[in-house]
Amino acid sequence: MIVVRVVQTGDVDALVALAHETGPGLTTFKPDRDALAARVERARRTMEGQAAPHEEGYFFVMEDTATGDVAGVCGIETAVGLEQPFYNYRVSTVVHASQDLGIWTKMRALNISHDLTGYAEVCSLFLSPRYRTSGVGGLLSRSRFMFIAQFPERFPQRICAV
Secondary structure (H helix, E strand, C coil): CEEEEECCHHHHHHHHHHHCCCCCCCCCCCCCHHHHHHHHHHHHHHHCCCCCHHHCEEEEEEEECCCCEEEEEEEEECCCCCCCCCCEEEEEEEEEEECCCCEEEEEEEEEEECCCCCCEEEEEEEECHHHCCCCCHHHHHHHHHHHHHHCHHHCCCCEECC
C-alpha cells in the first residue's frame, strides 16, 4: 500500500538516498544529511505547534508500506518571505512611443517583485523514477492540498507554487 504521511526522524537516511535521485534542478531537496535532518526537525516542531510563524514548514513522505521504501516527498511552506526575502517575477508590458516619429513598440518585461510574501507555498515535490509509472504522483501532489483543506487555520488564504 502507498501512504503519504508526515516525515519522521527515522526517515533521514531514506531521504538522503532519495535526494540523490533528484539531479541538480530541485534546490529544496538536496542530498545534504544535515539540511534534511534540520528540515525534518522543523516539520516536527511545526506539527507540534512549537515553531514560530516564520519558521513553519510541513514535509511529507510517500511510503510504500510493502517495502518500507520512501518513494517520494512533498512540502508546504506556510508563509514565504517572512524570514528571508522571497523574490518572484511579474510579467508586464512596456510601451515606448514617439508621436513625432509616429512609431511605437510594445514589449514584455520581467519585473522583480515581493508580491507573494506571506503566501503559503507548495514545494519540494519529488517522486522516485521507480514509482512514476504506478500512477501515484497525483496523490503525492494533491496530498498537500488535502492537508491544507483539513487544517485551514494553519495556512494563509493564498497559496503559490513557484
